[in-house]
Amino acid sequence: MRRFNMDNFYKELGINTERGEHKIYLDSSRSFLVAEAVRKGYGRLTSDGALSVLTGKHTGRSANDRYIVKTETTAGPVWWENNLLPMTSETFAALKTKVINYLNQAGDLYITERSVGAHQKHNIGARLITSHPQHALFSKHLFREKSREFNDTDYTILHAPELKLDPSEFGTKTETAVVTCLDTNTTIICGTLYAGEIKKSMFAAMNYRLPEENILPMHSGASRLENEDVSVFFGLSGTGKTTLSTDEGTYLIGDDEHGLSDEGIFNFEGGCYAKTYKLSKATEPEIWDASNRFGAMLENVVLDEQTGKVDFDDKSIAENGRSSYPLSFIKELETSSKGKIPKDIFFLCADAFGVLPPVSKLTKEQAMFYFVLGYTAKLAGTEIGVKEPQATFSPLFGAPFMLRHPSVYAELLGQYLDKYDIKVWLINTGWTGGAYGEGQRFPLKVTRKIIRSIQANKLDDVAFENDPIFNLSIPCAVEDVPGELLKPQQTWQDSSAYSEKAKELASSFHKQMENFGDFYQKNLSGAPTHK
Structure with missing residues (x-):
């Protein structure tokens, strides 16, 4: 002290x-x-030694x-x-x-x-x-x-x-x-x-x-492989940014905020701020261990009054429970907090309508389009009045924190994509086989297999097919992933219901991007075919 x-x-x-x-x-x-x-009296220790605090009526920004x-x-x-x-x-x-x-x-x-x-x-x-x-x-x-x-x-x-x-x-x-x-x-x-x-x-x-x-700030996680290849994960809250950047077998650079320059990427932060709802040791061992030890701070989690144990499945205080801890609590860590120019950039979205494929490869124009689109979906019950899934858009996958116009950041992204031939992928971590309430969420193990296949260059020699509604390029096969999961329409019992919902979502993408006038027109070739 x-x-x-x-x-x-x-x-x-x-x-x-x-x-x-x-x-x-x-x-x-x-x-x-x-x-x-x-x-x-601001907090108490859990049975594992973490500091647990409550934030009153403000449980989010x-x-x-x-x-x-x-x-x-x-x-x-x-x-x-x-x-x-x-x-x-x-x-x-x-x-x-x-x-x-x-x-x-x-x-x-x-x-x-x-x-x-x-x-x-x-x-x-x-x-x-x-x-x-x-x-x-x-x-x-x-x-x-x-x-x-x-x-x-x-x-x-x-x-x-x-x-x-x-x-x-x-x-x-x-x-x-x-x-x-x-x-x-x-x-x-x-x-x-x-x-x-x-x-x-x-x-x-x-x-x-x-x-x-001329540095691109990114609301993203980032990690590197043993061979020094770097992956960047853009995504809104709840889409898997922290989970996927803290995957076993990779070295975490950071889970939320980075800059991209001609020298490579660098983390802005010295720690992580992970969501805790449904956190488990089985699916997210690194985050679990970091959150359940002395020095970590937990916000708005439920403790057993007798034992001091945390119930991460209880969201009665807030669904947006959080854990903060220093990067040093992560075992597989890139200690410099830096990495090379990324080989792959992943845009993560949780499509609650169940119509986007789990993986698609984007052209530069599509990357620019979906970067500014920033699509994910709100689920029923997450906000007062939300009775069914709603499309929501946060340009750059982090609009609330971006103080300049989205085109400023998108143009910077485009420059880096051209200069370094970075591959960009759209990953749906949301639903398959139907919308929320009918279908099921893509299992984390499936998303991880897709990400790992891309990182290992296993999709380089795979054939791709074009989706006629979204104009997305979808791989015909991914190792250890059932083929029908790659094509959303095949997972729906009612094919016509799929087409109707997919076209509805594609139209909403156009409507949202019309707000960006010249930028939208310039990158129209990256938009869905259906309008």
Whole structure:
């Protein structure tokens, strides 16, 4: 444990060190932060030693409370249509004053100084100032060791999770706000205990900055094989990004955030943030072991009151239960957090309509199309009012964190595909034999066999057939995968019902992409045949 030694930065920021019986702790050890969280009643230890905490009503990101300070500098580059709310510089300054005053009265403070980005040049320093030790622990997990001395290009996160704002005072929609000022490199998080806001605020900062340096930021997992070949896995939450990038026999580079440059890929993070619902040792042994040990932090999981055992199959608190832990908890790990230019890129989607093939090979135009499309599906019951599967689209497989227009990132992807002949695959980790409720989800073992066959180049000499509705190129055979699974129509009892549902989904792809005007027209050859 290190006591805080005030330097000029924090003095100028307005942080008060005269705190009476309270203290400021700088870059404390994980064990100290765990002990503090338990001592203060923020969490308890499971029977296996992990810290279990609850985040109250916010068990996920507050997507409708995301603000960017709008100035002459940011008015043009920011993709405001992406549910990003503008805030004036004056309002932000007033909010910053309020939050600093709150932190100065909050008792003990916990500060971490970390880095984001495993690259000597392309990284951002991140100072977190928080009133809660478990959030400092989270930043120790998800951010990296400080790699250099900080300067004025680095970020400060003012974290007041239990400060509830008065919407009439700051013009916010609710008592919660996540606000970033890109001109001053400052993020303020108020009114939410959900730790994921911390990591995603810095992901957004990297996503804004890196394209100016011709680096593609990616909401993706990544791993390498023994022969150094690298695979990248794009996907929305619940599609298998973390699971597939942490597969046995591969070395994890990272599970969620990466950058692609001419030097190769590099992880932004120092840890993992895995979903825990239905986590089992049998199917995800690495994630299971990392989550069930001292030092890991679990959010919104259910514990047996008597034994302290975690029931990962119980989603009564939240389906979005989470586990955070450092990369060092993973046994099969690429310790440099870097890799070569990827050989294969996988777009993961969970098609709840059961009409997309489990694997198809994409042309460059299709890759551009599906990258901006960002398709997956919401399931019945996951949100109030959702009675049956609904198509949902998140451009770039991570739109909420992308501060620039999708075409900026897509053009960068296209440049790298051309330059390095990277293969792109669309992988359906969703349903087969019918829609959700009728068919079944593709077994994880089937998806893994497909991925492993591609990584081993076993599809290089296989014949492909064209799907007449989606214009996708489907392999005729994949080793150890039943042939009928490769062609969705053959898995449906009613072939005409399949065609009707497939055409309906294909039409929705066109309708979604029409929102992107010129980009859509330019990459129309990558769209489904049926319109």
